[in-house]
Amino acid sequence: MQLNAQQVYLLFQRLGFGADYPTIKSNIGKTPEAIFYQYDAFDAPLQLSFEPIALSEMQSLSEEEKEALKKTARQGVIDLNLLWLEKMSASKAPFREKMALFWHGHFACEDKNPVFVQNYCNVLRKNAFGNFRDLVFYIAKDAAMLRYLNNQQNRKKQPNENFARELMELFTLGRGNYTEKDVQEAARAFTGWSFEPGTGDFIKRENLHDNNEKVFFDKHGNLDGDDIINTILDKKECAYFIAKKFLKYFLSEHPDPTLVSEYGAELFNNGYDMEKLTLKLISSEVFYREENRFQKIKSPVELIAQINRLIPLTYDQPKIQLAVQRGLGQILFHPPNVAGWKGGNNWIDSSTMTFRFYLPQFLWGTQIANFSSKESGDDNDPFQLSDLSQYKATPDWDAFAKNIAANDKIGIIREISEWFLGYPIDPQKISFFITASDKKSICQSVAERIIQLPEFQLS
Amino acid sequence: MSSRRIFIKKSVLASAGTWLVPQFLGGHSNAFNNKAHDNKLVVIQLSGGNDGLNTVIPYQNDIYYNSRPQIGIPKKEVLQLTDNGGLHPVMKHFEALFKVGDICIVNNVGYPNAERSHFRSMDIWHTASNANEYWQTGWLGRWLDSNCNSSNKSGSLLELDDSLSLTVKGEHIKGLACSNIEKLQKMTAFPFYKQIANQSLQGSPELQYMYKTMLETYQSAEYLQTQISKSLSKGSYPMNKFGQSLKTIGNLISSGIDTTVFYTSLSGFDTHANQQMRQSKLLETLDAGVGALISDLKSQNRWQNTTILIFSEFGRRVKENGSKGTDHGAANQAFICSGKLKKAGFYNALPSLLELEDGDIAQEIDFRQIYANILQDWLFCDHSEILQKSFTPTIIL
Numbered sequence: 042m043q044l045n046a047q048q049v050y051l052l053f054q055r056l057g058f059g060a061d062y063p064t065i066k067s068n069i070g071k072t073p074e075a076i077f078y079q080y081d082a083f084d085a086p087l088q089l090s091f092e093p094i095a096l097s098e099m100q101s102l103s104e105e106e107k108e109a110l111k112k113t114a115r116q117g118v119i120d121l122n123l124l125w126l127e128k129m130s131a132s133k134a135p136f137r138e139k140m141a142l143f144w145h146g147h148f149a150c151e152d153k154n155p156v157f158v159q160n161y162c163n164v165l166r167k168n169a170f171g172n173f174r175d176l177v178f179y180i181a182k183d184a185a186m187l188r189y190l191n192n193q194q195n196r197k198k199q200p201n202e203n204f205a206r207e208l209m210e211l212f213t214l215g216r217g218n219y220t221e222k223d224v225q226e227a228a229r230a231f232t233g234w235s236f237e238p239g240t241g242d243f244i245k246r247e248n249l250h251d252n253n254e255k256v257f258f259d260k261h262g263n264l265d266g267d268d269i270i271n272t273i274l275d276k277k278e279c280a281y282f283i284a285k286k287f288l289k290y291f292l293s294e295h296p297d298p299t300l301v302s303e304y305g306a307e308l309f310n311n312g313y314d315m316e317k318l319t320l321k322l323i324s325s326e327v328f329y330r331e332e333n334r335f336q337k338i339k340s341p342v343e344l345i346a347q348i349n350r351l352i353p354l355t356y357d358q359p360k361i362q363l364a365v366q367r368g369l370g371q372i373l374f375h376p377p378n379v380a381g382w383k384g385g386n387n388w389i390d391s392s393t394m395t396f397r398f399y400l401p402q403f404l405w406g407t408q409i410a411n412f413s414s415k416e417s418g419d420d421n422d423p424f425q426l427s428d429l430s431q432y433k434a435t436p437d438w439d440a441f442a443k444n445i446a447a448n449d450k451i452g453i454i455r456e457i458s459e460w461f462l463g464y465p466i467d468p469q470k471i472s473f474f475i476t477a478s479d480k481k482s483i484c485q486s487v488a489e490r491i492i493q494l495p496e497f498q499l500s
Numbered sequence: 501m502s503s504r505r506i507f508i509k510k511s512v513l514a515s516a517g518t519w520l521v522p523q524f525l526g527g528h529s530n531a532f533n534n535k536a537h538d539n540k541l542v543v544i545q546l547s548g549g550n551d552g553l554n555t556v557i558p559y560q561n562d563i564y565y566n567s568r569p570q571i572g573i574p575k576k577e578v579l580q581l582t583d584n585g586g587l588h589p590v591m592k593h594f595e596a597l598f599k600v601g602d603i604c605i606v607n608n609v610g611y612p613n614a615e616r617s618h619f620r621s622m623d624i625w626h627t628a629s630n631a632n633e634y635w636q637t638g639w640l641g642r643w644l645d646s647n648c649n650s651s652n653k654s655g656s657l658l659e660l661d662d663s664l665s666l667t668v669k670g671e672h673i674k675g676l677a678c679s680n681i682e683k684l685q686k687m688t689a690f691p692f693y694k695q696i697a698n699q700s701l702q703g704s705p706e707l708q709y710m711y712k713t714m715l716e717t718y719q720s721a722e723y724l725q726t727q728i729s730k731s732l733s734k735g736s737y738p739m740n741k742f743g744q745s746l747k748t749i750g751n752l753i754s755s756g757i758d759t760t761v762f763y764t765s766l767s768g769f770d771t772h773a774n775q776q777m778r779q780s781k782l783l784e785t786l787d788a789g790v791g792a793l794i795s796d797l798k799s800q801n802r803w804q805n806t807t808i809l810i811f812s813e814f815g816r817r818v819k820e821n822g823s824k825g826t827d828h829g830a831a832n833q834a835f836i837c838s839g840k841l842k843k844a845g846f847y848n849a850l851p852s853l854l855e856l857e858d859g860d861i862a863q864e865i866d867f868r869q870i871y872a873n874i875l876q877d878w879l880f881c882d883h884s885e886i887l888q889k890s891f892t893p894t895i896i897l
Contacts, residue, residue, distance in 0.1 A: 104823075202632070368662070378620065378623055378634045380636060390674045390713065391720065392664050392676075393663070394717060395688065422618070474695070495707055
C-alpha cells in the first residue's frame, strides 16, 4: 500500500501532530510501515537537572529551605510539561510522543515530585509501542502512580483499594468485568507495594504485605500483585478494552463494534504487542476511509503541538503554552482525575471554542483575545498562572511563505488549506477576510484564518 | 441554501428582543410552556478550603481556643448569633441575614472518607460522586441534561468565569462561561466569527457540534447584552471582581432573564500561613458582595425567588499549624441564603471538637443531602436521577 498525499496527511495527523510541508511531500508514495519506522526512533528521555532528595535530608531542612525546595519542585514539573510539549512539537518521533500522550490519558497520573513525573513520563514514552503487559507492570511499580492511587497506604492491617480498583476499572478490564470481591482481594495482594521516597525506586515492604490466601477470579493462594496483573492480562476482556480505547483515540469516537472485536482479538493473539496493533491499523484501508475522517476533535495539547509544527514560532516565554493548556482544559501532568480527559465533544464548550477561535491572536496577535485562567485556590498548584497575556510568540512568516508555491490569493488558500486540513477548502469561505496584497502577508492571513476554523480542530 | 440554514441565519440576524434564546441560557423549546417556576439559584464556591472554624466560631468552646492560641478569634470580637455560635467580625451582612431569618447555617457538611487534596475534593463536590468514584459530569450539568430542565420554563446556567467548571458540564448540555458580557459580545460579534458561526451545518457530528457551539455562544452573548441593558437594578456593589460578578448576576436576575442557575467563585482560602489578615479580607469580600446582591434582589422583588448556596471544598484542621495558619481538614459548614427558607438559623449543632476524625471535624451531613434539597424543593426535579443515588434531603428549602 503506497500512500497518496491525502493519506500521508491523515497518517501524520492521526498518529502524530501533523507535519510541516516538506515532510508531507517527501513521504508521498511510501508505505505506512516504512513511514512508521522512519519516524519511530526513541528520542532521548526527558532530562532535567533535578537531583533526587532523600526524605531523611528533607526533615533536616529549615522551613525556608523546605519552601525553596517545594518551589524548585513546582518549577520542575512545569519545565517537564513544556519539555514534553516541545518534543511533541518538534521531535523526529512524533508518533511515539502521540502514543505516549494516549497512555498519559489512559494511565492518568500527577505528582509534585519532578523526579517521579520524569520517570513516569519516560516509561510511557519508552514503552509507547512496546508490550502492554510490560507497561502495566512498569506503571504498577511506578512511584508517581503508587502515590497518586494511595498504595503506600495499602497495608496488611488496613488495605486501601484505590489502586486495585482503578487497575481493573480504568487500566485493564473496564467496569462490569470484575466484582467488588475481586477488588478487595487484589488490594490485599498489592499491600506493601511502595517506593523509595528519594529516588522513587519500587520496593515491596514485606512487613506490610498480606501473605494470607487470596481468591482472585479462578486463582487462589498467597497471591502477589504480579499474579493479579498476569491474571487480568490473561483475560480477553482486557485486550478488547484496550483495543477499543486505541481505536477511539486513533480512528473515530465511535468505532464499529466488529472492528473492536477484530482488533481486540489481534491484540490478545499477538500477546499485547502495541506496535503490531498500530501497524495493522495504519496499513488498513479503514484508517483512510472517508467515513472515518474528521471525527476526532484535537485535544488542546495536540492542537498546540500541531500549530508549533505548522508555523515557525519562537517563544520568549514558553509558559504561554501553559495558559493555553489551562484555558482549553488539558494540562500535561495535571489530568482532572485518574479517569483522564474525557475527550470528544467534551473539549468543546462556549468558552473553549471561543478560545480556540482566537488562538492565533492569543499566541502572537495584538487583538482582543484575552483569557484569564480559572483560579484553583490551591496555593501549591504549579499550574496556577498569573495573567500571561502580555507574552507573545513570534512567527517567522518569511520562512513560512517560502513553502508555498502559489502566488495568488486563491492559489495560496487552496495550498495552505490542503496542507493544514488535508483538502482544499472553498476559497470563498475566508477570502473576504484576506485583505493583504503581498505574498507573505497573504500567507500569514490565510494560515491564521484556517487555524480559526472549526475544521482545523478536527483530525 | 437549505431551509434550516435560512432559519438559523434569520434567528441570528433578527433584531434585539426577538432572540431565540440559546440552549446554554435556557431558551429553546421552553418558550411556549407554562411557567413552572421562576426560582433562581446562585452558587458561590469558596476555592482553597475556607477555614470554617474561624468563620462560624464556637466562641464558648475551650478546645477551640486551646487549639488556636495564635489565630483563635477572641470572644469579644465575635458577632454572637446564639449563646455558643457567632460569626467572624467582618461578616456584618451575614449577621443581619441571621437576624431576619434569611440564612441557614449547616454545620459539619462533607462526605464519607474525606479527601484532603483540593482538586480531588472539589471534583467530588462538583460531580457529587463518592470519594472512590471518578465521574466526568457535574451535578448541575446533569440537571441541564435532565428532562426536568427541558420541560420547565426554568432555563439553564451561566458561570461567571472565562472557563467552565466541571460542575456545570453535562453529558449533552453545558452551561455558558462568561466573565465579562461586553467582552464576550465583542469577541463573538467580530465579522469573521459571525461569518463562520453562520456557516456549515454539514459534515461530521463533531464538526456540526462546533459550529453549533459557536452560533449559540454568539446568540448567548447578544442575549445577555440585551438583558443587561434592560435591567432596572440600581444596587451598588463592591468594585472588586467578585462584587462585579455578583452585580452581573443581580442585574440579570432583575432583567427577568430565563437563566435559572448562576455559578461564581471566590478564591484564595488556602491559608497555610498568616491566615488572619488574608481570611479576614476574603470574608469581607464575600460578606459585602452577598450583602449587596441580596439588598439589590430585595429592592427588585426577586429575593423570594432566589436561593444562594455557599460552600468550600473542605474545612481546615482544628489545630493551627506552626505558621499562624491551618492545614487541610474535612467537614465544614455550608450556607444557604434565601427569602423563602423553611428552616433558618442553625440547621444543626456546632461541630464537636471532642470527637474528631484524624484531627478534623467529622462529617454529619452529606453535601448531597443539600443538593437533593435544592434539586427537589427549589428546582422541582427528581434528585435521585440527577445525583444518581437517593439521599435524604435536608429540610432547609
